Amino acid sequence: MSEFLSRKPELLLRPFPVVSEVTADSDLQAVVRYMEATLSGNKQAAHELVSMAMKGGQTLTEAAVRLIQPAMYEIGRLWQEGAITVAQEHLATAISHKVLARAYLQTTFMPPIWRKALFAGIEGNQHSLGLTILSDAFETIGWEVSYLGADVPVVDLVKQVDIEKPELLCLSLSMPSHLLMARDTVLRLRTELGSQCPTIWVGGRATLVAEHVWRDVVKADGWAVDALHALEQVVP
Ligand code: B12
Known part of the structure; x- marks a missing residue:
């Protein structure tokens, strides 16, 4: 025992x-x-x-x-x-x-597939372990990843996305109170970047409070329950 x-x-x-x-x-x-x-x-x-x-x-x-x-x-x-x-x-x-x-x-990485994703904890979210697992997961299947870690101020996030121009932006939120910040962040990214705005996925514990909260409240383009589910959606 x-x-x-x-x-x-x-x-x-x-x-x-x-x-x-x-x-x-x-x-x-x-x-x-x-x-x-x-x-x-x-x-x-x-x-x-x-x-x-x-x-x-x-x-x-x-x-x-x-x-x-x-x-x-x-x-x-x-x-x-x-x-x-x-x-x-x-x-x-x-x-x-x-x-x-x-x-x-110790990991074996697949060869580069020339797709890039950026990973960030939304402003106010200090949790980063899940985001790290997610970012590493994409890297193992050949994506180029840019990992910003926890609690990224929205103004700086918009600038960084504009500089790096990833195809996919993954935002992590952990607590129900992060949902509104995520919604505002998504709106700001779309408003400021217009047609240059990447596909935005959200995830994390907060997105489990209700079905489709990621779509209906946050207005993101995609969601996954965990890193394995995320990979299932991008591996052809
Ligand atoms: C470690 C921890 C902390 C650490 C984080 C340190 C760090 N560097 O990460 C610290 C001490 C900072 C912390 C602080 C707090 N925490 Co905390 N924390 C945790 C704990 C124990 C583990 C988090 C974790 O690593 N989970 C494991 C990872 C692997 O899982 P994950 O985050 O869910 O990620 C996976 C999926 O969700 C998904 N995913 C995640 N992000 C994304 C993004 C995208 C785009 C996609 C597709 C998928 C995806 O993929 C990941 C990998 O599979 C959780 C418990 C829990 N249930 O998670 C509490 C927990 C989240 N914390 C909680 C609380 C209350 C707090 C505090 C308010 C405590 C306080 N009084 O200060 C603060 C809030 C800080 C803030 N503003 O963010 C509560 C939240 C309750 C709620 N109402 O939701 C929890 C659930 C604990 C509990 N049972 O009460 N915490």
Whole structure:
């Protein structure tokens, strides 16, 4: 039995709603082990779990979406319920960023396909792990990617899109309060860039609050539930 869960037996009685809902292909044992490793500060164990998944045939994106993502969702739930501290959540997030960076170096990339996408967290969104996974996912299939990270001021985002002229802009939003900022950002990009405005996709937890909120409220051109779903839509 996992050490973390044996210390918190009450957690065993609960379902893992997000894990089972979002990532049906996840290996729950591995997810729990990954949670334990990151929450206890064991970088090496966390790295080995992802590395093992990749040696077992998973791509970087599959390992990230099936292992790191559900673990982080569960860590978020534990944090919200006060079962772990903010410091432990920060530790797990920091380790996950390192693990992803190491796994990236282990990855085989497809040859360039001369398509470019730009990735940014909308203004006010400090979450960046999901965006990193998404950006890396596009890179593995040969896209040129430009990754701006979290919380990009809208005025600077418009300028950067104008400079880089990507074909696709991926905006990440995590909390319901980010939806209106995303809607304003999309409107501003379209108004200021006109026919030069790229295709705009949005994603992130906030877009799950209601079906088609990405289209009906944010007025984006596209959406994906996770990085694997995003790749399904661009791989011919
Ligand atoms: C780590 C974390 C943080 C870190 C982020 C650090 C970092 N560098 O990323 C910090 C500490 C900064 C943080 C801050 C806050 N957080 Co926080 N955070 C989390 C946590 C635990 C994990 C986030 C994560 O990495 N998830 C894993 C990634 C892989 O998943 P993902 O983001 O969903 O991304 C995938 C898909 O959504 C999709 N996707 C994402 N973006 C895009 C974009 C496009 C275009 C597409 C197609 C797809 C796509 O693909 C990704 C890969 O598959 C979540 C829990 C959770 N459920 O996610 C809470 C969570 C999101 N946070 C929460 C809260 C409340 C906050 C704070 C308000 C806390 C506070 N009181 O200060 C602040 C808000 C900061 C802000 N203004 O943004 C809540 C939000 C609740 C809500 N109402 O929605 C959550 C859900 C925790 C919880 N259960 O309560 N947080």
